[in-house]
Amino acid sequence: MGKLGYIFRCIAHMDYGALFQTVGDCHDKSGKNRVWLFADVVKCGFKFGAGYKDYSLLEFYNMNDAQRATFVTRGVNNTIVRRLNNPEYYHLVDNKNEFYEFFNEYLHRGWLHFSTCSKEEFLAFMEGREQIIAKPSDLCCGQGVEKLKVADFDSLDALYDYLKGSGADLIEDVVVQHPAMAKIYPGSVNTIRVYTVRPEDGEPHVIYACIRMGNSDRPVDNINAGGMYAVVDLETGKIAGPACDKEFHVYERHPRSGTELPGYQIPMWDKVMNLCHAAAAKIPGMGYVGWDVAITEDGPLFIEANNLPGHDAFPQMPSQAPDHIGFKPQFEKYLGKL
Template sequence: MGNLKYLAQRLLDMNYKAMWDKLNAIHSKTGKGRLSILRDMQECAVKYGAGYMDYDLFEMYNLTPEQRDTYLTRGRNNQLVVQYNDKASFDLLGDKIQFNTRFAPFLHRDWVAVTGENKGDVLAFLQRHDTFMAKPSQGSCGWGIEKLRCADYPTLEALYDHLVQRAPNLELEQVLEQHPAVSAIYPGSINTVRMVTIRGKSGKVYLVTAMFRIGNGKFVDNFNSGGMVAPMDPETGEVIDRALDKQKHLYANHPATGTPIQGFRFPDWDKARALVEQAAQVIPQLGYVGWDVCFTPDGPCLVEGNQFPGHDIYQLPVHTPDKIGIMPRFRAIEAAERQQASQGQ
């Protein structure tokens, strides 16, 4: 039923021109007939909750039905969000000011909201930090984030006048210092790890997957803003494959530094796991979260939490040579929860 509801909504919202562009591209790549591809797309939408973008991204035209069923599609991801996350609590993560307030013990950095009514607090922050990050309180994919220097403005008053124009939807943060081993891979951005957790009804927190997100030419590491992603072993914190960018270029070593990516093992991984397990208990109403974690010389800290953890970067074709997605991990968690519930009865 969930897939049918998802399909109905997608039919209403669909960009049909973009769908036909994808269909034609798949036709050119595979030689399969357009009508056959369209029918297969429709079948994947009904059976697996996969839209045409998932169909293309995960190359479902190359997968067997059994393999297709292992992929976390957009439709299935939406179902998990509905299952585990209370919509009324979304802003506790989605609004950066609320997030920083609620998760202050996990931030390990200075920050201040720009409300338009706290000029003294903002000026005090600017006096403490020559360089800082200015972030919109709402937004994703690194959009709207600026790295600013006080020296680029004639006075701190002038800088405040610039910042307050975006009040009350702006917050300022101290620039994080990342661990030297992580910085050696790419020093131009804070390179975070996306750690996805599920908090079961039992209260147990499961680490589902982890992805290394790496900057490449910009000060943000987001895949959709020019960055790269590489899969990790969530148990050990080791990067187990090459990094991929949006243009589908693969890198065993970072193109800017030459430093190896594949095989890198994160320092303090046990501490990072403990960090997200503790963070996942703060808001029980949000049980399915993607945490962005920075590794500093003093240990890991939270950058942000995402109530829509995404589904695409964790199972890209180049990173899944066995053509198996991450859906079995979620099913294993649900099975473990059922078993624990039955034992508790």
């Protein structure tokens, strides 16, 4: 009932207006009959676990069923999560405070659980600090994250009141990224999203990595917040091709910095891989995790982790999979038939 239950939940909560808009958009791009497209979207939902957003983003209307079966859709991704991740341990990554405590040795920055601290503890933490990052406890995709400068407030008391009013849960040091990472785009901390799987044999494997880059006025690099991503070669740590975003734009160079992306060397790559291997082996009950890694001059560190790693960062966009072969076979090397 797992797969069917997931499909029926999607049907019950579907935004039908957006569904019909997607059918219209696919018709405009492909010229195919709207009725046929609607029926095909429904079929792909049942057969491949593909939502209408998957259908559009991956251009399923241009593929046959054998090709579609190779893609990690939303439903396939959720199947992997259900198979490898125990919900009893989700709190270790969902709750930022618990994540920070559990993985404190990998954070390499000062932080404070603001929502539970006293004002005196806050003032002591702020001594010598000119700016901080404030985060809510349980939002994702960069939502609610703010970079705050002490100089923008009349006093630390005013900053404290602002943080209380905004619902901040954690405050922490601003991560200063490695110059080679800042060269890509200095407006955000550009992170490496590393996907690890730990199948039933207990041995963790890095299965995929991509670099996420900001491309907006917000200090975040999330794909769902206007950012872009590019595949990173696991062996060399070099960017393996152009970047793309969720609007189907493809970038050989970063549009704001002008930095050429294909072939760009990510610094300290071996240390990034070692960090994620160690964390994947340490965390209990979680066999499929997406680790967000920043790289500073002192080495890599964790920003956060995800127990439902987004499948939209896999190299499956039309420009990345011109042969219409998706990423699912890479998972099946370790997990068997999905």
